[in-house]
Amino acid sequence: MRIGRSQRFDQARPFVALGIAVAAWFAAPTAFKAAVRASFFEMTAPVAAAASYANDLQRFWALRLHSKDELIEAGRDMARLNASYTLSVQQNGELESEIARLQALLKMPPIEGFHFEHSRVVRRDFSSWWQRMVIRKGSDYGIPVGAPVVYSGGVVGRVAEVHAYTSVVQLTSDPGLRIAAVVDGDTRPISYQGGDNQVFGAPRGIIEFVPLDVYASATVPKRLATSGLGGVYPPGLTIGRITHVESSADGLFKTGEVELDPRISELTEVTVLVRDNPG
Amino acid sequence: MRGAATLFLTLYLLHTLVAEVNSTLSGFHVWLFAGGLFVTYSALAMPFRQGFAASLLGGLLCDAVSPVAFGTHAVLFGAAHAVVFNLRERLQRDETLVRVVVALLVNIALFLALALMRVKPAHLGAGAWPRLLSDLAWSEAVVALVAPWFFALQLRSLELARAKPWRLA
Numbered sequence: 001m002r003i004g005r006s007q008r009f010d011q012a013r014p015f016v017a018l019g020i021a022v023a024a025w026f027a028a029p030t031a032f033k034a035a036v037r038a039s040f041f042e043m044t045a046p047v048a049a050a051a052s053y054a055n056d057l058q059r060f061w062a063l064r065l066h067s068k069d070e071l072i073e074a075g076r077d078m079a080r081l082n083a084s085y086t087l088s089v090q091q092n093g094e095l096e097s098e099i100a101r102l103q104a105l106l107k108m109p110p111i112e113g114f115h116f117e118h119s120r121v122v123r124r125d126f127s128s129w130w131q132r133m134v135i136r137k138g139s140d141y142g143i144p145v146g147a148p149v150v151y152s153g154g155v156v157g158r159v160a161e162v163h164a165y166t167s168v169v170q171l172t173s174d175p176g177l178r179i180a181a182v183v184d185g186d187t188r189p190i191s192y193q194g195g196d197n198q199v200f201g202a203p204r205g206i207i208e209f210v211p212l213d214v215y216a217s218a219t220v221p222k223r224l225a226t227s228g229l230g231g232v233y234p235p236g237l238t239i240g241r242i243t244h245v246e247s248s249a250d251g252l253f254k255t256g257e258v259e260l261d262p263r264i265s266e267l268t269e270v271t272v273l274v275r276d277n278p279g
Numbered sequence: 280m281r282g283a284a285t286l287f288l289t290l291y292l293l294h295t296l297v298a299e300v301n302s303t304l305s306g307f308h309v310w311l312f313a314g315g316l317f318v319t320y321s322a323l324a325m326p327f328r329q330g331f332a333a334s335l336l337g338g339l340l341c342d343a344v345s346p347v348a349f350g351t352h353a354v355l356f357g358a359a360h361a362v363v364f365n366l367r368e369r370l371q372r373d374e375t376l377v378r379v380v381v382a383l384l385v386n387i388a389l390f391l392a393l394a395l396m397r398v399k400p401a402h403l404g405a406g407a408w409p410r411l412l413s414d415l416a417w418s419e420a421v422v423a424l425v426a427p428w429f430f431a432l433q434l435r436s437l438e439l440a441r442a443k444p445w446r447l448a
Contacts, residue, residue, distance in 0.1 A: 014361035017331060021357055025350050033349050040343030047295050123298060124305035127312075128410045129397040130346050160346070175407075176346075196406040197308050199413045266306045 038163070045166050049136060052122040114234065114273040117141050121268050122166060131157075131174040131194065131203070135270060138163045146232060148273045153261040154238030155179070155226060156270050169270070172239055173203035173260055180230045181207065181239055183214050184223035192224065192239055192258065203260040205240060210254035216242040224258055234273065282442035286321050286333035287340075289433045293317070294340050300421075308410070312393075312418045314341070315386025316426060318356050320433045322363035323372040323381060325444055334360040347397065355392055359385050379426045386422050390415050 025033075103110060119137040126132075137143055139162050149156040149169045157177060161168040170177050174194040181192040188211050195204040207224065216222040221241040228235030238261075245256035297313050304310070317337040321330030338353030345352065363381060371377045394411050437443045 011365055014327060014331070014364045017327070018357045018361045021331075021335065022354055025353070036339065037343050037349045040339050043291075044294070044298075044340070044344055048298070051295075051299055123302045125298070125301060125310075125344070126305040126308060127301075127310040128394075128407050128414060132346065170346075196410060198406075198410050199308050201308060203308070262306075265308065 041161075041163055045134075045163060048122045048134060049165065052120060052136060056120065112234075113276040115276055117143060117272040117274055119167075119270060119272060121270060124265070124267075126171075126173075126197065126265065128197070130176065131171040131197065132160065133157075133169050133171065133267070133270075135167050135169055135272070136165070137272065138166045140165055142274060143167045143272055144274065147275070148233045148237075149270050150237060150273060151263075151267055151270050153263055154240075155233060156264060156267065158232060159272060167272070171203075171264060172205060173197055173264060179233060179239060180227045181224050182227040182235075183210070183216075183242065184225060186211070186214065189227045189229050195257070202262045203264055205258040205260060207242065207245075207256045207258055208248070208253065210245055210256055212247070212252075212254060214242075214245060214254065216245050216256065218243045221259070280329060280332060281440055282325055282329040282437060282444070283332040283336070285436050285440040285442050286325070286329070286433060287336045289429070289436050290317055290333065290337040291340065292432075293429060294337070298344070309417055310414045311421050312386065312390050312414065313422055313425070314352070314356065314359075314389035314393075315382040315384070315422055316429050317341070318359045318363065318385055318389075319378055319382040319426075320430050322360045323367050323370070323378055324434075327364060329442075330364065331357065331360055347393075351393075351396065355389055359389055375427050375430065378430055379423060382422055382426045383419055386418060387415065390418065 099111070102108075117137055119135040119141075122134040122136050124133045133156075135149075143159055143162050145159055145162050147159045149158060155172055157169045157171040157174065159167050160170040172179065172192075172194055175196070177194045179192045180189050182189060190210050191208045193206050193208070195206045197203050214222070221243050224239045224242050226233040226235055226237045226239060240258040240260040242256050243259045245254045247253075248255045293313060293316055297311055301310055318334050321333040324330070325333070334356045335353050338356035339350075341352035341356075342349050363385060370381070372381075390411075434443070
């Protein structure tokens, strides 16, 4: 009888230990859990950053293999781009001074300014449940939580976590990310949310509360841009292309699908927009 | 606890490799999950305390880099460890093939448990399941390929750290 009890206890021992561990974890203070989480994350960061630097070095040596003719062609293209950007910078300066003059005239509050923090992408993590990437700048560069992240094609996402030397960016394709958006040429706000990302397919999102007079299809897509509402993203940044809209179940609005730029899944460098005057 | 620390280092290496592969595969929207490998060897071959500690630490490592409630992976890995540890005397646990099969089954169970826990908070609809099942299929294939190497690595690491369990001596 005593042997039977002992055997039963031996069998139950792993589950008793699990129960004790779970109970201890629930009883632990939140600050302790946050500290443990941060410690474990920082433990993984150096290896991830080292792998990222190794990739950069590999790319550098690969570029060194290009012929001089290719370099000359690239330099010529770059010079042309520089010339057009220089012109754009001049026009931008004139427009900014015009805006400042009108703001002073109308006694409007100044438009919020951002400065850019360019950062390399350390690692991407695209599961069905979350779509995130780790970038190589963190609190050491003053990156704040919630800052918008952009690239040449538009919005990448927003900063979800900031660590000592790295930050985690939640992408626009993440099902948990919502953005107040507008259809190009329209001012009425609609709701954008990351969607299901199928294997070998382009990243996608969904839109809700679309006015009934908005039409779009795969052959005649419409550009979806940030509205500026909510205070996170500046207005006018491209989110994606609306490729399908249909009436919602209640008939009051439409819902639709948004195709995101496929480059968002392969980015190697992004820019974080950091507010000049936070708060 | 030298054995637990040694196993944790191998889990750290595995975690890094899987993360790098996932980063490389991100353009294809394929995501690999290797949770079964975090638990199997420590549950089948190690004394309970050391193996359990290694599984929990491996779970916390996964939790730290995932947007889930901190402790989710740790609890799932701990539960899987307890179940496998309870069953291990009924298995030919020194056979590599048996270990690989256990790793595959544990991987399926952990993936589905995580999927069921994440579908609602992540606002995923029915359309997410084809992607989830596809990720599971790829993950199983990779776990089957990697498991023999990883178990050998864990055994060799324990030998180097002089923390090999007596039964495997």
